Amino acid sequence: MTKKDFFRIVLRILGLYFLAMVVFNYLPSIVVFFHSLPLLSLILAIVVVSLFAYIFLLLILKPDPVIRIFKLDKGFDDDALSAKRIEFVNLLKIAIIATGLFLIISHLPTFLTHLLFLLKLVVKNRNEITDHVESALLTDYISWGIKILSLIVGYLMITNYSAIARFIIKKDSEKQSDK
Template identity: 35%
Template sequence: MTKKDFFRIVIKIFGLYALLLSVLTYLPSSLSFILPDIGATEILLIAGILVLILLLYVFLIRKTDMIINLLQLDKGYDDDTIVLGNFDSLKIVKFALIIIGGMMLLDYVPDFLRYSFLAFKSEVSANGLDEFERMSYGSSIDYFNWALSGVNIVIGYLMLSNYSKIGKWLTRDDKTLGNNA
């Protein structure tokens, strides 16, 4: 694998990840603020932002060589190739499981702590949450998202602690599947 191929893969993965994150997370949360007072200006704003997001990520996914050449990412290295050594499919899957499990923990621990704080504050406080806290954290305790973040933390921890077993299970031979079927 050459350095240019490596940077192509990294930029495309980042583009796809950022596109999914934008369309599935940031756009719906932004729409929830705009929808109560929707008008022609808001519709044009939503359409413009959506087009801008799509153009940015199409540029990241389709024009990776131009980005690599513009930023000179493949220049200045002693060797043009990347030697992965003895990285087989099992080691790559294990590495991906560690990354995914770590990302799940990093994504959901802050949400879980926030929902825990709100539940604790609501139970301890005689008046519940004050006006500033309602504006900052939300008006009520969201038990669904609190439980969802807790489940994702558990799944992320299990992925990190059992990545070897999960990796072996994911890369098992098709011969063993034929015997069980």
């Protein structure tokens, strides 16, 4: 199996996970906000659902552009992944990439949904926040910070997995030499 084949499988699995997250967690929350300004809600819901569908189709049907954009198949010693010859550094690189992808996949739908709600509130109220729920959504800075930080850290893990793996290996070898 080549590295590219492995990452295709991982991205497809993450695409299925992304679909389950969207269907069971985020679409029901979008439906709740249809009671006020139904036309705007419909337009925004179509945009968000289209974006979710695009991400899902990209992960499931065409994972190669994602592999190319994030350069997931670069930075390994050879092209083939063999179960007999899996080295610790290659396993570590794969784990770092999987963790970064998981951070992005698990926080992107929530971030986009909250962004949709924020846009709807701004358009609806013209910055006049009257409802306690609306105020809580806008001022939940910790939640916003966690989502944004998770997306940034996930992206950085995916794009710098080789350097992170070298750093961890270096720190591990320094610990071994100190003993």
